[in-house]
Structure formats: C-alpha cells, structure tokens
Amino acid sequence: MDNDNMDSPAETVVGPSVKIQGDLNSEGNIRIEGSVSGKVKTTQSVHVGEAAKLTADIFAGNAVVAGEVQGNLKISSNLILLKTARINGDIACAILRVEDGAQFTGKCAMGGSAPAAGSPAAETKPEARGRGKSGAAEPEPEE
Amino acid sequence: MYYYILDPQNLDPGKFERQQVELQGLLAEFKISGEMSRVSSLRTIQDLVETASERGANTLVACGTDDTFNLMLSYLRGRDFTVGFVPLDDQSYLAKILGLDSLHTAAKTIAARRIEKIDLATLGPSYFISYVEFGIGSKKLKNLNWWNSIKALSVPEHKFSIRIDNSYTMDITCLGGIVANTRGSASATSTIANPTDGFLDLLILEKLNKFNILKYKQQVIEGRFEEIPHSSVIKCRKVEFLQPQGFPLTMAGRVFTKIPTSIEIIPRRLKMIVGKNRTF
Numbered sequence: 556m557d558n559d560n561m562d563s564p565a566e567t568v569v570g571p572s573v574k575i576q577g578d579l580n581s582e583g584n585i586r587i588e589g590s591v592s593g594k595v596k597t598t599q600s601v602h603v604g605e606a607a608k609l610t611a612d613i614f615a616g617n618a619v620v621a622g623e624v625q626g627n628l629k630i631s632s633n634l635i636l637l638k639t640a641r642i643n644g645d646i647a648c649a650i651l652r653v654e655d656g657a658q659f660t661g662k663c664a665m666g667g668s669a670p671a672a673g674s675p676a677a678e679t680k681p682e683a684r685g686r687g688k689s690g691a692a693e694p695e696p697e698e
Numbered sequence: 699m700y701y702y703i704l705d706p707q708n709l710d711p712g713k714f715e716r717q718q719v720e721l722q723g724l725l726a727e728f729k730i731s732g733e734m735s736r737v738s739s740l741r742t743i744q745d746l747v748e749t750a751s752e753r754g755a756n757t758l759v760a761c762g763t764d765d766t767f768n769l770m771l772s773y774l775r776g777r778d779f780t781v782g783f784v785p786l787d788d789q790s791y792l793a794k795i796l797g798l799d800s801l802h803t804a805a806k807t808i809a810a811r812r813i814e815k816i817d818l819a820t821l822g823p824s825y826f827i828s829y830v831e832f833g834i835g836s837k838k839l840k841n842l843n844w845w846n847s848i849k850a851l852s853v854p855e856h857k858f859s860i861r862i863d864n865s866y867t868m869d870i871t872c873l874g875g876i877v878a879n880t881r882g883s884a885s886a887t888s889t890i891a892n893p894t895d896g897f898l899d900l901l902i903l904e905k906l907n908k909f910n911i912l913k914y915k916q917q918v919i920e921g922r923f924e925e926i927p928h929s930s931v932i933k934c935r936k937v938e939f940l941q942p943q944g945f946p947l948t949m950a951g952r953v954f955t956k957i958p959t960s961i962e963i964i965p966r967r968l969k970m971i972v973g974k975n976r977t978f
Contacts, residue, residue: 566889570872570930572855572904577866581933583889588928593866 566599571606585615587622605639612644627661700725700732700808701755702784703746703770705762707737709786717786720801721761728809732757737766747773756780757971759808763787764828764950771968772824782808782971791882791950792828797973807973814976816893818967819879821947822959827893827968829881829921830947830954830961832858832939833874834903836919838951844912851911851918855904859941862900862934870930875902876921877937877961880978890924890931893978896965900937902930937961 566583569575573589581597588604591611595601600617603609607622618630621637627644628634634648638656645662653659702725706714725731733753735746743760747770750758758774759782760767767783774781784804785793798804819826833856842850851873858875860868877900880893890899901923906914914926923929938960939947945957 566931566933568924568929568931570870570902570904570928572871572928573902573930574869575866576869579866580863583933589930 565602567597569607571604579611603640605637618648699753699755700730700757700759701746701750701753702732702734702759702761703737703743703750703766704734705737705743705760705766708763708765714786717801721784721805724802724805728805730805730809737762743769744773747777750779751777757782757808759784759971761786764790764792765952767792768826768828768949771818771826774825775823778969780811780813780969780971784808794882795828795880795977796970797975797977799975803973803975808971812972812974813969814894814972815966816968816970816972816978817879817896818964819877819898820962820964822955824954825968826949826954827879827970828949829876829878829891830949831874831876831921832856832945832947832957833872834876834918835948835951836921839915840919844915847915848908848911851906852908856945857942858939858945860900861938861940862932863936864938867940868932870902872930873903873905875900875923875930877901878921879963881921882977889933891921894966896963897933897935898937898961898963900930900932900934902932904928904930935963 565586567581567585569587569589569591571588575591576593578594578596579591584600585595585597586602587607587609590608594612596614598616601613601615603620603622603624605621609623610625612626613628616631617633618628619635619637620640620642623641625643628646630648633650634646636642636653636657636659638654640657642659643661647664649666651665704718737743737746756779758770758779760770761784783792783796783798784801785798793799798807816827821830839847839850855871855873858870860870862868877898878891879898881891901921903918903923903926917923917925924931939957943957946953947955947959
C-alpha cells in the first residue's frame with residue numbers, strides 16, 4: 556500500500572443521503588459521506604468524510620478519517636485522522652498520523668505488521684502527549 | 699445463418715422503407731444476406747426470435763431502435779445466439795456504445811464479425827446490456843429546455859430500499875438513479891459501466907439545487923452521475939429493489955418492470971458483434 560493509492564478515485568462512493576446496514580465489501584477504494592452500520596472491508600483505501608457516521612469496524616489497506624467512527628479500525632498501512640475525526644474504538648495500523656483536534660478514545664497498536672483490532676496484542680496504549688476534547692489521548696501530528 | 703428482425707416501431711414509415719431497401723443492398727454487397735422478417739401486429743419480436751431459433755439461425759440481428767434490441771434480448775431466454783444490431787434511429791445510444799454510426803458501418807460491422815463476449819444483466823426474466831433508470835427519465839429530460847429541466851428535477855425526493863449482493867441494505871433518499879451494465883459514455887479505461895468487468899454499477903443522484911441542475915444537466919441525461927457532487931457509486935453483482943413497491947424501472951423511456959425486482963450480472967455471457975469504434 557502506498558500513499559498514491561489513497562489519492563486515486565473511489566470505486567465505491569456512499570453519498571450523504573445513503574444509510575447502509577450490513578457488510579460493505581469492495582475490491583477498490585471506498586469513500587463514505589453517509590452512514591454505515593456493520594462492517595467496511597477493502598484491501599484498498601477508505602475515506603470517511605466529515606459528515607459521515609459509521610457504527611462499524613473498518614478493515615482496509617489505508618484509511619483517512621474526517622468523520623465519526625464508532626468501532627475498531629484495522630488498517631494494514633497508513634491511517635490518517637483529520638482534525639474533524641471522532642473515533643471511539645481501537646486502532647491497529649502500521650503508520651498513524653493525527654491532526655490537531657482529532658478525537659480518539661480507545662487503544663492503539665502500531666508497527667510493521669498491525670495486529671487485528673481488538674486482539675490482545677492491540678492492548679498497548681500510545682504515548683499520550685496531548686488531550687482531545689473528550690479528554691482522550693491524542694498523539695501529536697507527525698511532521 | 700443470419701436472421702434479421704426489422705422493426706418499424708417508433709420510426710418514420712417513409713424513412714424506414716428507404717432504410718430497408720438500403721440495408722438489403724448493403725447485406726447483399728457484404729454477402730451477409732439471410733432471412734429478414736418484419737415485425738407487425740401479428741408477428742411480435744418474441745415470435746420472430748422463436749422462428750429464428752426453429753430455423754437454426756446462429757446470428758440474430760435487431761434492426762430498428764434501441765427498444766427493438768432490448769426486446770430481442772429479453773426474449774433470448776438462454777438461447778445461444780450471436781447477436782448484432784443495425785440502428786435505424788439517429789438517437790440510438792446503443793449505436794454509440796457499439797460503435798455503429800451509420801447503416802453502412804453497421805452492415806460492415808456484421809460482415810466483419812468482430813465478436814466480443816460482454817456481460818449480460820438480468821432483470822427478472824429479461825436481459826439487457828445497457829442501463830435501467832429509476833426516478834429519472836433521461837430521455838424525457840433530454841428534450842426539455844432549461845426552465846422545464848429545473849421543474850423536472852425539482853420534484854420531491856423518493857425513498858428507496860435496495861439490497862446489494864445479499865450483503866447489505868441501503869436506505870436512500872434521492873431523486874433517482876441508474877443501474878448500468880454499459881452506457882453511451884462507457885470506455886475501456888473507465889471503471890464505471892464497463893460491460894466486460896463482470897460488475898453492475900448502481901449510480902444514485904441526490905437532490906440538486908437550481909444552479910447544479912443547469913450545470914450538470916448533460917451528466918444527468920448521459921447517466922454520468924459520478925461526475926456530480928454527492929452522488930453515490932456502488933459496484934456490485936446483484937441489486938435487489940425492495941421499496942417502494944410498485945415504483946417503475948424504465949429503460950429508454952419505457953417502463954420495463956416495477957419494484958420489487960432484482961438485477962444481476964452474468965459475466966461475459968453475450969456474444970455480441972461490435973464495431974471497432976465501440977466505447978468499451
């Protein structure tokens with residue numbers, strides 16, 4: 556997975572008026588602007604828009620989150636939390652970038668091979684340097 | 699053996715007669731003459747497909763409008779024909795998809811027999827290769843001026859419940875959408891509406907403001923919703939329309955079926971004679 560893949564156009568786009576219940580599986584990039592309850596799975600990238608509301612676990616190669624996610628994220632490569640992101644769940648990823656203002660409540664596991672979100676290996680907490688609005692640990696943005 | 703189904707429906711009678719004579723000449727010139735049957739009130743397209751099957755024809759060619767081809771496909775019911783199309787209507791979008799810009803090109807294409815195996819979409823007992831619409835009448839919209847276009851697209855939104863690939867259910871509030879196998883703007887490089895990728899594309903159009911109606915009218919007419927902000931694009935193999943019951947699904951302006959219904963894709967099922975300037 557590389558960053559170029561995150562910029563390529565989404566194969567699946569969930570618009571703002573769409574509410575999905577169930578498992579959203581795709582073989583390409585997914586962009587979500589609406590709401591999803593269930594699971595989101597792709598080997599490529601997931602982009603969660605600012606107005607999006609997910610009550611779902613996300614399994615993806617890369618992810619950019621600007622909206623609200625209630626669920627675990629297992630990302631095999633890059634995870635970017637934008638300043639409007641609100642995550643309530645565990646994160647497992649290889650590389651994490653967090654913008655100022657992003658809210659994250661949960662456990663985080665990072666490394667070359669990210670373990671499954673929610674697994675015992677995902678118990679390690681990141682070193683907290685800032686505080687989000689909810690008082691949760693908020694790592695400093697990567698330069 | 700070639701079997702040609704000539705359909706004068708929705709065509710100017712005088713022009714149709716001239717085209718028929720011209721076509722007969724071209725078929726003789728390219729040495730692809732076969733049995734030619736004309737659709738009438740007593741001999742429907744369904745009857746002619748049955749007759750072609752009984753006579754042992756292996757190539758079935760629809761000559762007429764897009765409706766002629768779509769109806770012919772819907773009556774194939776699993777028979778192993780190679781199919782072709784001769785457009786007699788200047789407004790045919792199938793002609794554009796298949797790369798047939800004139801009667802001469804169409805006859806030459808059939809003679810060349812460039813056969814492409816393309817995906818076939820099933821809608822209940824019927825088949826199609828193009829797209830079906832719900833909530834939006836692109837054919838009607840095409841003939842409207844800007845003021846009437848605004849009125850036509852300012853209607854209240856519809857609520858749909860759609861199940862995808864037996865995996866998840868979508869509840870959508872929107873103007874409408876299309877389920878595309880292919881479309882006039884399809885291309886080999888496009889991931890959307892490619893009739894050889896083994897997928898259907900569900901495109902959903904959300905409510906537009908007046909400015910965007912004018913800005914994106916052409917995209918709405920051509921079904922290129924992915925170019926319109928906030929539209930949804932879902933790539934899938936099966937689309938089940940659950941609600942609202944009784945809501946019509948149309949093809950080329952004609953009501954094809956009503957909800958509840960389902961659409962599935964059969965990859966590379968149809969042997970289709972295509973032109974070299976096809977869009978996919």
